[in-house]
Amino acid sequence: MMNGSDTRDNQRRILGRVTRHEFVGRSAELERIVSQAGGSADPRGLLVLIAPAAGISELLRQAYDALFERRGEIVPICFAIPRADTTPVSTAIAFLNTFLAQYIAFRRDEPSLCHASLMLRDLLKLAPPSDYDWIEELIEGYELGRFTNDDQALVKFCLSAPQRVPRANGLPYLLLDIVGLADSSQTSKYSLDTQVMATLERSKQPFVIAGLRRHLLVAAHEAECSFDSFDIIRLERLAEEEARQLVDLAARRQLVELNEQTRDLLVQQFDAGPLFLSMLLQAAREKGIGLTNYLACEQLYVDELMGGHLYHHFTCLLDLAAPRPETRRALIRLLGETTASDQRKASFEAWRKLLRLEATELETLLAVLHVHELINWNGALVEASAGPSCWKDYLKIRFQLDVKNEPRALVVADMIAEALKRAPHTMATHYRRAARLPLRSLLAEFNSQLVPRILFHYDRFKESYRGASLEETIAGLDAETDLVRLPQAFHTAPYSAFGKQINLEDESCVVVHGFEGATYSDANQIVWIAVQVDAKLEVDRDLAEVWLDRIDGLAAEFGFPRVRILLISNEGFSETACALLEQRGAYGASRQQIELLAARLGEEPADRPVANESEFVAIWPMGGDNELLAANLVEQIARRSNFKPEAINQIKTAIVEACINAAEHSLSPDRKIYQRFRVDSDRLVVTISSRGVVPTRQSLDQGKKPERDFASSDERRGWGLKLIRSLMDEVEFEQVDDGTSLRMTKYLLKSSD
Amino acid sequence: MGESTGSFVRSHCVGTTAVIYASDYLNKLTGERIERECRRQLDSGCRALVIDFSDTELVNSIGISILLGIIDIAEKSGARVVFSDVNNQTIELFNMLGLTRHVALVRDEQEALTTLGSISSLSVPTTH
Numbered sequence: 083m084m085n086g087s088d089t090r091d092n093q094r095r096i097l098g099r100v101t102r103h104e105f106v107g108r109s110a111e112l113e114r115i116v117s118q119a120g121g122s123a124d125p126r127g128l129l130v131l132i133a134p135a136a137g138i139s140e141l142l143r144q145a146y147d148a149l150f151e152r153r154g155e156i157v158p159i160c161f162a163i164p165r166a167d168t169t170p171v172s173t174a175i176a177f178l179n180t181f182l183a184q185y186i187a188f189r190r191d192e193p194s195l196c197h198a199s200l201m202l203r204d205l206l207k208l209a210p211p212s213d214y215d216w217i218e219e220l221i222e223g224y225e226l227g228r229f230t231n232d233d234q235a236l237v238k239f240c241l242s243a244p245q246r247v248p249r250a251n252g253l254p255y256l257l258l259d260i261v262g263l264a265d266s267s268q269t270s271k272y273s274l275d276t277q278v279m280a281t282l283e284r285s286k287q288p289f290v291i292a293g294l295r296r297h298l299l300v301a302a303h304e305a306e307c308s309f310d311s312f313d314i315i316r317l318e319r320l321a322e323e324e325a326r327q328l329v330d331l332a333a334r335r336q337l338v339e340l341n342e343q344t345r346d347l348l349v350q351q352f353d354a355g356p357l358f359l360s361m362l363l364q365a366a367r368e369k370g371i372g373l374t375n376y377l378a379c380e381q382l383y384v385d386e387l388m389g390g391h392l393y394h395h396f397t398c399l400l401d402l403a404a405p406r407p408e409t410r411r412a413l414i415r416l417l418g419e420t421t422a423s424d425q426r427k428a429s430f431e432a433w434r435k436l437l438r439l440e441a442t443e444l445e446t447l448l449a450v451l452h453v454h455e456l457i458n459w460n461g462a463l464v465e466a467s468a469g470p471s472c473w474k475d476y477l478k479i480r481f482q483l484d485v486k487n488e489p490r491a492l493v494v495a496d497m498i499a500e501a502l503k504r505a506p507h508t509m510a511t512h513y514r515r516a517a518r519l520p521l522r523s524l525l526a527e528f529n530s531q532l533v534p535r536i537l538f539h540y541d542r543f544k545e546s547y548r549g550a551s552l553e554e555t556i557a558g559l560d561a562e563t564d565l566v567r568l569p570q571a572f573h574t575a576p577y578s579a580f581g582k583q584i585n586l587e588d589e590s591c592v593v594v595h596g597f598e599g600a601t602y603s604d605a606n607q608i609v610w611i612a613v614q615v616d617a618k619l620e621v622d623r624d625l626a627e628v629w630l631d632r633i634d635g636l637a638a639e640f641g642f643p644r645v646r647i648l649l650i651s652n653e654g655f656s657e658t659a660c661a662l663l664e665q666r667g668a669y670g671a672s673r674q675q676i677e678l679l680a681a682r683l684g685e686e687p688a689d690r691p692v693a694n695e696s697e698f699v700a701i702w703p704m705g706g707d708n709e710l711l712a713a714n715l716v717e718q719i720a721r722r723s724n725f726k727p728e729a730i731n732q733i734k735t736a737i738v739e740a741c742i743n744a745a746e747h748s749l750s751p752d753r754k755i756y757q758r759f760r761v762d763s764d765r766l767v768v769t770i771s772s773r774g775v776v777p778t779r780q781s782l783d784q785g786k787k788p789e790r791d792f793a794s795s796d797e798r799r800g801w802g803l804k805l806i807r808s809l810m811d812e813v814e815f816e817q818v819d820d821g822t823s824l825r826m827t828k829y830l831l832k833s834s835d
Numbered sequence: 836m837g838e839s840t841g842s843f844v845r846s847h848c849v850g851t852t853a854v855i856y857a858s859d860y861l862n863k864l865t866g867e868r869i870e871r872e873c874r875r876q877l878d879s880g881c882r883a884l885v886i887d888f889s890d891t892e893l894v895n896s897i898g899i900s901i902l903l904g905i906i907d908i909a910e911k912s913g914a915r916v917v918f919s920d921v922n923n924q925t926i927e928l929f930n931m932l933g934l935t936r937h938v939a940l941v942r943d944e945q946e947a948l949t950t951l952g953s954i955s956s957l958s959v960p961t962t963h
Binding site: 707709710713728731732734735738739742801802804805808 | 860862893894895896897899900923924927928931932
């Protein structure tokens, strides 16, 4: 593990391009990579799956420096496979050279050797005596293989060089950046990426392989790697705060003047992507441009797209995807037109015809674009709307220049104007997003939790808590007995992910798929759609109706079977709007209610104050009138809690019914009933569980009132649950994977009414 | 008045009225025993049934379902049914499931017999 800040500050900079102190973000990932080297007893590989432009090289260099500084048995070796224009053999030879240089640098504790341009025989001369023999053997083996025609054998030989290090001399730890290999061609069993993966997996040495996420997993599968031997971490874009720090530090290092406004704009414009941010700041330094206003930023941005680092980055990718000029031009046309239109998906066949390519050629082209996430391609369909916004701007420029043959000066002017007009909107969107409730993460926390129903009814909440202090409100909510069970959310996504544009930002409209109740059944499946409505005052009936109609329409379009709409407005809803929500079966809440809900969802039940809590657990075999034993036990417990005789009888009957249900319907494999009795200061909570199948009636019965009428003999069975619901104050099926767990609550206060 | 107290269901007849005693826990097993006894009494010519719950402390839903079955059977036979000496907790359950709309509840066996108008000095003891 890395030590504190002293170590960080004093760490020598060997491969790192910035000091450890200046390396912002990725601390957790860095620590993970460094610690991966640790357990030599069972060395494991680590795959780092990178989002495009998320940046990896400096992370690996920082890890290298940290490990070098440790001077332990781990010998770090860091190698980035170059992008394109290299053969597997030349890459393998470069790897061998780098490996030996870094190994000897470590053994001699001479970091400068990492950067020296030395031939293999020169390196041999620098080898410590205890390493001389095996390095000489390695070089001789290489020289022998170099002049045979078996390239594959030579590549394998070079890649496996770290395995020749005698164990007593250290344990090489490879930090390999194979992002460059994502560009080469489609992955195959014999391509360099799969050879690298296969060699390292079998090396019995720890290693890290970092690559583009869409490429790396495919390569691992092609190499027939066992995923049991890998750990995986994912590298996404930086958090916004980290990206701001990165820009500040990079600007200081590059001596580029900027201010908070322009810094924030750049972070938003490049979606906190370290690669593009670094490119722009580097360009600013090269051109001596200060980024102190939006105009300077956007002028430089467009310059970059027209012929700078950004241009070269995307042009390189386009050239790789479509090496022939005519195909490239057709591709730019196709991408440009598709991105500008509403129809962003097209079939593989349509693309093949439009680009006039053979299927295999098109596959290669699409593979490059897909791996870099500039398109989404699933084999049959191609979706062209992917990629960062700077890619879309680049495409637009290329489309205007190459396809429409517009004058360059006009394109530049148009683009700067557009970027300038967009900048305030970009920031406004950011500010609005920052102010929004994090609906998606909030709803994802719905985990069958029980919360006060009043949190979803603005009118009732207003009546009860208007003017109350926060403490009073929380205390009031704690005492609420009208509770609602939230669904168990299994998928949350912004509405836009369903391909629908409703002019809302991602966080403003969230769709949650979940299950209500204890069973995963059609009847229990539900979709919650939560919308944050923009309004300065209470939302009136008309606006509420517009939203309800809108969401209902969208839900119908997707065929969601059961939908619960939750409208959220900062200031809540007018009286008539609340009436409408009630009438339409929708929930309406103010921001305060949702914040209170969020606070409750974050709480562990154990955190709630519970006075004189005690818990009893019992397990009975099913059958033999053993429900009476449970009834007698609960009678004793309830009596001690001062429940009245009438309430005690109700509890007893409910427990008898629950035990009978469990015994009758569950087909339980162990034929046991598990009972838990929890005594709180104001309630008795009894949970009856059993393993086995979930009775079909259970889901049907949920939420129904007992039928107070004569029934046919078939219908009479299954009355148990209805009785329980009538006898207890709260009855809930808990979410369990196997069998059922019925939780019943009886309140002391209610029972003494 | 003759009475039987066999190992299963205690019952006796008062004229054409059979009085059947439910046990302390009315569940599937004890309910079915009562049902069998009721059938037997009806087959023997009884025109009214009194089910006495004076010993009954706990009733479950299966037991109640069987009682409803007994009311069905009695109706089909043209016989009347009265429940006597039912405790408040059990009355609550009977109410919840709508059973009280189909059967008369009386304070005790004597009131049941009065209600049914079948008080007789002759009683035939039975054991089943």
